[in-house]
Amino acid sequence: MAQFAVIGLGSFGATVATELMGLKHDVIGIDSNKKFVENISDQLTHAVIADATDEHVLQELNIQNCEAVVVAIGEDIEASILCVLHLKNMGINKIWAKAKSKAHHMILTHLGVDKIIHPEEDMGVRVAQSLSYPMVSRYMVLEDDHYLVKVEIKESQQGTRLNQMMDHVPEVKTILHKRGTDIQYSLDPNLILQTGDILVIEGLIEPLRRLAKYFKVSN
Numbered sequence: 001m002a003q004f005a006v007i008g009l010g011s012f013g014a015t016v017a018t019e020l021m022g023l024k025h026d027v028i029g030i031d032s033n034k035k036f037v038e039n040i041s042d043q044l045t046h047a048v049i050a051d052a053t054d055e056h057v058l059q060e061l062n063i064q065n066c067e068a069v070v071v072a073i074g075e076d077i078e079a080s081i082l083c084v085l086h087l088k089n090m091g092i093n094k095i096w097a098k099a100k101s102k103a104h105h106m107i108l109t110h111l112g113v114d115k116i117i118h119p120e121e122d123m124g125v126r127v128a129q130s131l132s133y134p135m136v137s138r139y140m141v142l143e144d145d146h147y148l149v150k151v152e153i154k155e156s157q158q159g160t161r162l163n164q165m166m167d168h169v170p171e172v173k174t175i176l177h178k179r180g181t182d183i184q185y186s187l188d189p190n191l192i193l194q195t196g197d198i199l200v201i202e203g204l205i206e207p208l209r210r211l212a213k214y215f216k217v218s219n
Contacts, residue, residue, distance in 0.1 A: 001025055002067040003045075007052045007083055009036040012098060013072030018043050023205070028061065053079050055086035063087065068094035071113075077104050084111050146204055148175070151211075153197040163189035169211045172203035 002025050006017040009031040017029045021044060028046040031037050041047035050057045052073070063069060069092055073080040077100055087095050088111060096115045099105040108116050157165065166174060166189075177184045177191065178198040201211075 003028070003065065005030065005061075005063050005066045005069045006072055007031070007069065008072035008074060008080075008098070009033070009040055009047070010072065010074050012074070013070065014040050016070055016072060021045070024209075028063075028066070030061065053082040053086070055089060058083075058086055058090065064090050064092060066092070068096060068114075071095065071097040074098065074100065077101070077107075080104065081107055081111070084108060084113060088112065146202070147208060148200065148202045149208065151199045151201060153193045153195055153199070155195045157193055158195045160193050161189070162187060162191040162193060165193070165211075169203065169207040171207040172201050172211060175200040175202055 004017075004020050004025055005028045006013050006020075007030045009017065009029050013029070013031070014036070017027050017040065020027045026045040028048065029037065029040055029044045030048050030050050030052055032049065032051050034049050037047045037049045048061060050061065052058060052071075069087055071080055071083050071087070073083060080097065080100075081104075084095060084097055095113050096117060097108050097113045099108055099116045099118055105116050105118070153160075162174065162177075166172065174187055175185070176199070177187050178200075179194065179196075201208075
């Protein structure tokens with residue numbers, strides 16, 4: 001379980017926050033709009049009415065202890081930029097921010113934001129999934145809590161045997177392995193993985209979470 005902060009609880013921010021909660025993470029939601037906070041307060045770990053353009057307020061909320069911060073401030077570009085500046089000053093390692101326009105995107109890029117999002121409301125789900133499972137490049141929901149995911153082998157997993165990695169998650173099934181243009185469906189458990197290899201796997205959310213931790217530790 002990780003802790004995330006979502007700043008701005010409009011439709012996009014609220015979607016990200018509640019999806020992360022559904023993935024069993026702790027989420028602190030922040031917005032200066034009392035109505036937005038009240039609408040979602042019973043669905044989050046913490047929901048706070050606060051001014052995210054005030055660095056002292058962010059420090060008091062211990063935002064620096066979060067795994068990542070999503071700046072989902074919508075209409076007020078100045079507030080978004082100030083918030084990102086404060087987060088950078090606080091040493092936040094991972095910041096994802098919503099951009100309203102090309103100019104906003106350009107400014108966020110210069111500020112060194114990790115990922116800039118141009119969202120529609122349904123993109124909130126994909127952002128939450130990407131934060132929760134950073135090793136997953138693509139996924140498909142097969143049913144509740146059951147996913148088909150595409151995983152790319154990183155340099156830190158170079159030389160790992162397939163069974164050595166998948167033994168961490170025996171409930172997860174490996175569907176295929178792709179190396180270059182070669183695709184294999186019947187896999188040798190002793191297959192030595194190489195950087196850039198692609199695995200397509202399927203399983204329930206909790207085993208996939210354990211696999212995500214393995215990738216995180218290895219990176």
